[in-house]
Amino acid sequence: MISTKGRYALRVMLDLAEQPQGTYVPLKDIAARQEISKKYLESIVRELVRGKFIKGSSGKGGGYILCRRPEEYAVGEIVERMEGTLAPIACLTADAAPCPRADGCRTLPFWRAFDTMVRDFLYSKKLTDLLPPAR
Amino acid sequence: MISTKGRYALRVMLDLAEQPQGTYVPLKDIAARQEISKKYLESIVRELVRGKFIKGSSGKGGGYILCRRPEEYAVGEIVERMEGTLAPIACLTADAAPCPRADGCRTLPFWRAFDTMVRDFLYSKKLTDLLPPAR
DNA sequence: CTATTTACCTACCATGTCAATAGGTAAATA
DNA sequence: TATTTACCTATTGACATGGTAGGTAAATAG
Numbered sequence: 001m002i003s004t005k006g007r008y009a010l011r012v013m014l015d016l017a018e019q020p021q022g023t024y025v026p027l028k029d030i031a032a033r034q035e036i037s038k039k040y041l042e043s044i045v046r047e048l049v050r051g052k053f054i055k056g057s058s059g060k061g062g063g064y065i066l067c068r069r070p071e072e073y074a075v076g077e078i079v080e081r082m083e084g085t086l087a088p089i090a091c092l093t094a095d096a097a098p099c100p101r102a103d104g105c106r107t108l109p110f111w112r113a114f115d116t117m118v119r120d121f122l123y124s125k126k127l128t129d130l131l132p133p134a135r
Numbered sequence: 136m137i138s139t140k141g142r143y144a145l146r147v148m149l150d151l152a153e154q155p156q157g158t159y160v161p162l163k164d165i166a167a168r169q170e171i172s173k174k175y176l177e178s179i180v181r182e183l184v185r186g187k188f189i190k191g192s193s194g195k196g197g198g199y200i201l202c203r204r205p206e207e208y209a210v211g212e213i214v215e216r217m218e219g220t221l222a223p224i225a226c227l228t229a230d231a232a233p234c235p236r237a238d239g240c241r242t243l244p245f246w247r248a249f250d251t252m253v254r255d256f257l258y259s260k261k262l263t264d265l266l267p268p269a270r
Numbered sequence: 271c272t273a274t275t276t277a278c279c280t281a282c283c284a285t286g287t288c289a290a291t292a293g294g295t296a297a298a299t300a
Numbered sequence: 301t302a303t304t305t306a307c308c309t310a311t312t313g314a315c316a317t318g319g320t321a322g323g324t325a326a327a328t329a330g
Contacts, residue, residue: 002223004318007242014241026276035236040319046278058277059327075245088137101170106149106265107142110210117256121249130241139289161305175290181307193306194298 006082008036009044010130013078016054017070017127024063044082051081075130076122086122088114141217143171144179145265148213151189152205152262159198179217186216205266211257221257223249 011034019025027045031038045064048054053073054064066073080086087093089111091102102108146169154160162180166173180199183189188208189199201208215221222228224246226237237243 001225002246003316007224010242024276028276037319039321042278043319049278056277057327058275058325060275060329062276062327064277089142090136107145110260110265111137114256117252121252125245130245138287159305163305172290174292177307178290184307191306192298193296193304194300195304196299197297197305199306 002079003083004040005044005047006079008034008041009048009078009082010075011036012041012045012048012064013053013066013073013127014130016064016066017131021069022065024057024061024065026063029063047082048078053078053081070127070131073127074123075125075127076119079122086115086119088118137214138218139175140179140182141214143169143176144183144213144217145210146171147176147180147183147199148188148201148208148262149265151199151201152266156204157200159192159196159200161198165199182217183213188213188216205262208262209258210260210262210265211254214257221250221254223253 012030015030015033016025027038027041031041034041045054045056049056049064052067055067056062056064076086085093090096091099091108092111092115099105099108147165150165150168151160162173162176165171166176169176180189180191184191184199187202190202191197191199211221220228222231225231226234226243227246227250234240234243
């Protein structure tokens, strides 16, 4: 299951994509629109900043803004960043120790195929694919 | 991430599918072959019995046996049984409370499409698809 | 220069799940 | 009767989840 971190992050990104571009959007407003605790969103948004997905600006008139155009974000990279990995099993994470049973494992090729399918799907979808068509 | 419950259950089912059909296979042997704690496997196997995937027989000469032919099991039903759900988000579980934000939710249709793709994949794969071709 | 607004940071916490282990009882066979 | 096997309940330690509390730093408006 995708945790709230990944799901909320996606909603924040979509919220930003729907605001007038080029202006900073205060987290307070995002929290209100999305009906998510602002305090909790802070930790999520911080991670998005670290991942160079969005940029923050302090002080009056500050807030957050997208670093790229909405169509340049794949849903997969946002979710992957927040969840730490998209791998369905530990054996397929980037830092997984080589498994001695891997050679004869009946399930490994299956999980690999599953992993590939999930990644292809999530990385093929862009932020704009989740937004209403006309502006 | 798929938990060990789902992954181990799949390995147990495949192990049974690879043994001579029609004979009861002791859990001790499965645990040894799969290198999984027999004690832990007990809880997994119990769930498989409850789900009518396998059948147990006590006493000497006892063990576990498949209820159907290997090609009649979808991987998805095994994993779904063990994990409780295949849904990627809580909103899409069978017992989910209706969400008041569902109508305007930008992400719900996306997660629904994701869910459908995952289910289609997992239910299209049969046990025999994970086994070596010739016997 | 002061007040306000905003981002940004560290620490903490309650709850639940995961992955087991411990220690049995019941059933079937040799 | 002894042995083998399934089957059952309870417990545990570690960790992740989904937050909250209470600040500091930066930027702007007045």
